[in-house]
Amino acid sequence: MMTSYTAFVTESWLATGPRNHIVETLRGMPETERASDILVFDDETGQQVDFDLRALAQEPAPPKRGRPKLGVTSKEVTLLPRHWEWLAKQPGGASATLRKLVETARKAGLPDRSKRDAAYHFLSAMAGDYPHFEEAIRALYADDRSRFETLTAKWPTAVRDHALGMAWGQ
Known part of the structure; x- marks a missing residue:
């Protein structure tokens, strides 16, 4: 399964997809005033990631052990x-x-706690200074989607919707 990423420019959604797609999208953008206005997140973990846009837009080659034609590596x-x-x-x-x-286990999906943790990591980077942030995080971990939606109603739509998708799916 290929890792999916989501890129934001300030509070606006830019792109979602595999690494190559995100890198090409970022390369095609006009220069921003501050590099810190562009944030990319791993959709499974919610962690912020950095891509070197000077490097080739390819996944790193796997090590030459195991059965490389099948994508198998020795662990x-x-x-x-x-x-x-x-x-x-x-x-x-x-x-x-x-x-x-x-x-x-993969087909069963991430446990709810992992989804909440991923949403929390994303929100910590994107929404830490938004109104009702702490209350929204409490609602997130209480699995109270309705309260979360109420508390985040005035947040930028792209940020709120991405967090909802991470935590509860859409």
Whole structure:
């Protein structure tokens, strides 16, 4: 799954998509008065990220280990002996079972707490000085969407809507 990012210029939404799309969009923009007016966020974590616009707009090449044509890289997994024993008894072995478990978890989506944390990280960077910020964060973690919407009604639409999408989906 490719990571998705969202870019803002001051309080306005600019673009959402994979890294290449964001980099190309930013490269095509007229110069802003302050570089700090442009913020890019990882949509899964809500963390602010920086892209070097001078670099090629490609994802970094994966290391040449594992099965590179399949996108497989070698990693280390630390488990207790009883875990390895259980995995060895599963159809397809340990690797196939771990892949199935990971895919099942990915399809289930992020837990609510992770979604709230991502929205919080985003809002801390974008809305920390907006009115009712602390109350809105309390509503976010209380899973009170209605109160969150009421408290953020006068915030810039792009900021509010992105946070709602991160926390509750739209």
